[in-house]
Amino acid sequence: MAEAERITPVERFFRWVEKIVRTVVGFFLRLIRVELTEKQWAAFLQFVRYCVVGLANTVVNLLFNYLTLWLLEKTGWNGAIGGVEGFNRHLGTAAGFVACCVNSYFFNSRYTFDVDEKQSFSQHFKALLKVMVSYSFAVLFLGWALNILWVSVGLNSFLGALINVIVGIPINFVLNKFWAFK
Secondary structure, eight states, rough: OOOOHHHHHHHHHHHHHHHHHHHHHHHHHHHOOOOOOOOHHHHHHHHHHHHHHHHHHHHHHHHHHHHHHHHHTTTOOOOOBBBBHHHHHHHHHHHHHHHHHHHHHIIIIIIIIIOTSSSSHHHHHHHHHHHHHHIIIIIIIIHHHHHHHHTTTTOOOHHHHHHHHHHHHHHHHHHHIIIIII
């Protein structure tokens, strides 16, 4: 079977994205007279794949969050547990987070970090838990710590959120590459 016949639609999409990124980024690098080696391109394009999966994760997170809230509303549950209102929002957030992490593991293990699919279930599950821990670190600890910093210096909330993303994505990439998927 020829290689072209074995390429999945997802891989074809990633190759299309990489071609566009190589063209656009390469153009700007040539303007400033910088040339990347193939090894540097490969590392950069791996990060690009990670970011593309991250965009998909955002959509999956929102869909599962909203679907959970919609289902709970349709059942008539008002989200109260022990007299405390609004627990349904926590369930929606949890459902979105778990779905996002599963999506991240599935696509990053196959298309970003090339994890051996023949691993045992326990190895896959352990790596999925590591992905969840790394995402939790970025969302809970890093986001919390950076937000305290932004509030203390009086930074605009939207600018603070943007900086959190700019700082958090590379940190999460490193955690996933060198810990979760190893």
